Amino acid sequence: MTLDTVAVAAATPDLDQPWAALGLKEDEYRRIREILGRRPSSSELAMYSVMWSEHCSYKSSKVHLRQFGEKAPPSDALLVGMGENAGVVDIGQGWAVTFKIESHNHPSYVEPYQGAATGVGGIVRDILTMGARPVAILDPLRFGPADAADTRRVLPGVVAGIGGYGNCLGLPTVGGEVVFDPTYLGNPLVNALCVGTLRHGDIKLAKASGVGNLVVLFGAKTGGDGIGGVSVLASETFDADGPAKRPSVQVGDPFTEKVLIECCLEIFAADLVGGIQDLGGAGLSCATSELASAGSGGMHVVLDRVPLRDPTLSPEEILMSESQERMCAVVEPRHIDAFLRICDRWDVTATVIGEVTDSGRLVIEWRGEVIVDVPPRTVAHEGPVYERPFARPAAQDALQADGPTAGRLARPSSPEELRTTLLRLVASPNLAAKTWVTSQYDRYVQGNTVLAQPDDGGVIRVDPESGLGVAVSTDGNGRFTRLDPYAGAQLALAEAYRNVAVTGARPLAVTNCLNFGSPEDPGVMWQFAEATRGLADACLQLGVPVTGGNVSFYNQTGDVAILPTPVVGVLGVIDDVARRTPMGLGTPGESILLVGDTRDEFGGSEWAHDVHGHLGGLPPTVDLERERQLAEILVAGSRDGLLSAAHDVADGGLAQALVEMAVRGGAGARIVLPEDLDPFVALFSESAGRVVVVVPRSEELRFSDMCVARHVPVVRVGVVDGTALDVQGLFSVEVAELRHAAEATFPALFG
């Protein structure tokens, strides 16, 4: 077959091209022809089709994501904002932290182990390209019903893949979630967040500047992995009969990535690199076009120089390949020898494949002929922008009107019924202990993990001398978001923000992974529009900017979309990790206080879901001002050494929070529920803006004063005591029984 070069393309304008099979729409194909002034060569068509896919170009989401920039709160801490591989936040003492969350949903349905593994690999490389040492990962996961056969296929593979890749990289997994819901069956959500640390002066950006500078491809050799993976997988939903499309998924090698990390860090330390980009979705097409687009504007690449694992690959395939563990760096000629020497020391393949030019064009040659000659901005940054129609679904009003009132859903009232409900919820898959999952992750490697799951946030020590550290948490309640996308997204932020503050860290910045159904469905698009609006507004009000993130669309099978699931990651700073607030009940006699307002709020609650299979009404009230004050109290309390423990109140309400604290600490409590509340409401309502704190009796007044000064209600609900959770006047359950109930569920389900 003759090579389809630029010259051939110019000479054969009427050739039929398979733009539709590659995922392009007709108007997009026309636009490419306009941009180039001719038909694209097949390589150029491949590049545009992949780079303009939903996953790479964000074409359906851009108009909404703009709000994160437009409504960005002023922040002294932001060193690098959106637009780069990851955001970078100043945490003081010359230290900076970079973090980002990404999704790898569809590949994980097709091949759970490799899908999840390569998801971890990809986000870690993003962090590495910022010039940082990756130091921790968190994995928010969502699956279909816990007892579904396909969940038993997907969940163990995903967990093994995350562990297999992350552990081998030497990254502790310090947080995450496991959530089950019928809408995720067939559309599991595998989001991965990575945190990296660096000194201020070490920040690297992804741009190719300096005419004459060399473009170096290094890392693994290029093979046929994931060809078409990006545009095909992430821009189409699955047929109802199953994974009808089985394109080649990417296969990861964590050892290669570990070596790559060490090699890169040495290269960074020697300051040998101008710009650097990792090769993720869309492989070389993406790396070259993005580097060129962001820098001097031009690049010349000789594709023949790309080291290949498979010599039969065509140039189009080389450009689209998603072989893992590859990076692209821009290196000044005077530094190239030192650069290659470091790669050689680590046995990392490194090849000069091109150089930076000032032509304003990305020109790629193959066997002496030009096969790509495009303006890189049009590929990387000026892709299509859709204004997809969105409309509040007709059924939304009815959904919101169908609240979980006492008349609608039978509520437990007798002590026996309340006790039974408690034990049932404690053992329910969403609330049960996740030890089966988390014990497959290394939490200790690097020796800086101060708090990890099941604690509220992962806390990592950054500076061993001063104790400076960071806390990270991810949250995202799909049920709340389904009931009210605007409020649900705000609640996701509020919860992650609260979890960070509970550890004693001051929240600084946000990353988000927006998992939604098909953007071609106006109802889903409405959810997305509302959720982004809610999140942007909440970030502004709480003063924490979005630094970057990811959008995953098309998570649906046929007509059934997943619950709209905006997963929000919040990062905070703690001056001295030794002062972090742990979670468990400990010293007998200490006071247990409930901070915040409790209302009758069960819309989207775990109780309604697990006991009645009901989803309806409104999610809990959002009060961002309250969340801000609560955070202030928690951070100050931690700093002043007032708090023995703290835990946020979320899924499962106060009861679940107390159970988790008791099991974590191995101690019981005598609880007296507030008299002005119905016991069922007091125990299981999921009102937001609440935390449980444990303080020594001697500090109780001081702590209460802090709350009162901020008009935040606080009430003593009990005292640490004994070996049981003893809810006075109602029921008592031994901590051992609670622990057993919580820990038996996952082994029973998954072996």
Added chain:
Amino acid sequence: MARVVVDVMLKPEILDPQGQAVLHALGRLGFDGVSAVRQGKRFEIEVDGPADADLAARAEQMAATLLANLVIEDFTVRVEG
């Protein structure tokens, strides 16, 4: 150009949890009458030169030195033309 195939298996007395897992999976998939499964490794090695006894001896050495851990594994060597 000659080819040697080396098969490495865990010694019979060594616990093989992967083999067990495969055994149970086959059963769940409806394959009746499977009584045992052991999982091993197969190495396909291309070498310059003729396929002769010398090659077999070299392959045995490769296997004993690197490809198999003789504490827990046995191996067989087969020279192909």
Added chain:
Amino acid sequence: MAPTVGVVTFPGSLDDRDAARAVRLAGGQVVPLWHKDTHLMGVDAVVLPGGFSYGDYLRCGAIARFSPIMSAVVGAAREGMPVLGICNGFQILCESHLLPGALTRNDSLHFVCRDQALRIESTATAWTSAYVPGQEVVVPLKNGEGGYVADERTLDELEAEGRVVVRYLGANPNGSRRAIAGIANAAGNVVGLMPHPEHAVESLTGPTTDGLGFFTSVLERLVHA
């Protein structure tokens, strides 16, 4: 001069920096050793750290054992130099035949990370003299291929000669024969164990500080050598 402990880094080693931290916390000096080095830079003891050297390709530790540095380590070990192999390091020591037996896939087929209760059964080694015989400790365990196996004769020999250094308490986490978590050579200078003492040296980041004893033991030994 403070005794120096060499910590080897193979491609894929992960807990090398943590081992170095542990040595420093115990009062020693650390010399980083690279897998391609052919000599030990005059160190007084060597630690082979945890991780996934060479990605655990072929078998855990099977490729690392042929690294240039290992010739030097094996030579020095035979001359009595204290050598500690942690997790992947233990696997490398077995592959090198400095210790008998082998490590195989966890019987559960899952990677397991847990705070493991252990009993230090022998304090007659260079790495455990700081403990009391029978002392119960808690140290993180994290591995996928931690099942210790050896033939009955070897196992009986190890038991009879008091060379089982560390044993798992409670449920067997990985199927190790006789719940063996760590062993020593006959001379007691080479010790290999699956649990990670270097992750139990600071109360802030570990379940206990019970692991520090491994490192203070050898430094004590070297100071008085």
